[in-house]
Amino acid sequence: MCKTDKRDDILSAAMELMAEQGFHGAPMAMIADKAGVGAGTIYRYFENRDVLIRDVYHMIYDEFVSFLLNRYPTDRPVRECFFHIGKGIIDYLIRNPLKFRYTEQFHNSPYGLEFRKLKLSNDTGEFDFGRDLYYKGLKHQVIKEIPLPIFFDLAFAPIFWAVRDHHTGFVVIDDALAEVIVSSCWDSIRI
Amino acid sequence: MCKTDKRDDILSAAMELMAEQGFHGAPMAMIADKAGVGAGTIYRYFENRDVLIRDVYHMIYDEFVSFLLNRYPTDRPVRECFFHIGKGIIDYLIRNPLKFRYTEQFHNSPYGLEFRKLKLSNDTGEFDFGRDLYYKGLKHQVIKEIPLPIFFDLAFAPIFWAVRDHHTGFVVIDDALAEVIVSSCWDSIRI
């Protein structure tokens, strides 16, 4: 068993336990148990609990973003790009309940705030579909003239809330309903 | 000093500390300190920590709902009712940052899930503006035919996210922007 194996086992165990039980229902000893390693071993791969929590998030985040960007129709109309992303989010998060729950936990915690601040001031030049949609939409005059964060809220907040409702059993989101949801979000941002 | 005074002091102290530091940054001893009472005293008014947390929420919730329902224009068109609520939410939550932060914490915790489940199965006959808007909107054919939870998500999720952005400093919501936000939410639910 090589180094990466154990690291991944720990990341997965942490993700599952924290998604199911919340950050505070997943002590290090339990994570170690589930990962099949000793408690001390975790500290060979992660400096401390905070680092572990952030690393789990980054693992999920990177995979999520790369899924959304797969076949992203950059050259097509903004509306089409938006539908690609919107339906992608629903599709991915419905098929990955644990990852959804984990990111929800994360976003609503001090870690999440820190992460959001970093993203909004992001000038790393890294591609960001939120910005892409916003600036293209403005340029072609197909979306309302509103601040970027508000654009983001209108476009995506209902989608995330809807996925949460799906996972708590309040609604069942099938393809048809997903289409309606994304389309309604589009209605709120389009001119 | 009468009984209610101390109880209120404890509720306020708990609300402020938990809003600012999160549930886990506000130990009972610190709450007691801030409230100017002994640690043990808290347990004369609240059975335990969970009860305290829930009671703080109910205090905020009741006040919030009663604010929103004040001058609710029941007999006017659905659109007008929706604007009343939407702008009321923004107004109230922007003027009460601590209460906003507290409710956000609460909703994204096991307590919150429990509360949501209770509300959705709510047949207490108590007036609920969400349901009122939904059924009136459907009856008069001014809103889309979508499930109630999805209606709720489209109508209100962006509003709450926008308020969060305001409080974290990402945007400044003035009256004009509030109008745009509520109006955009309306665009997403109207036929």
Added chain:
DNA sequence: TCATTCGGAATGAACGTTCATTCTTAGTCG
């Protein structure tokens, strides 16, 4: 044999809750 990695008992700090004790208040009696 030596270096590296691992496991899990040990450690100590943090925290919710309890409870023996003190304090406050209101009622009673001389």
Added chain:
DNA sequence: CGACTAAGAATGAACGTTCATTCCGAATGA
């Protein structure tokens, strides 16, 4: 009115538990 008493409210030190982190002996492999 003032002294005494009892009820119950308030206190905060102490307790037991939980948990992140450390540490050291065992295991592994070169």
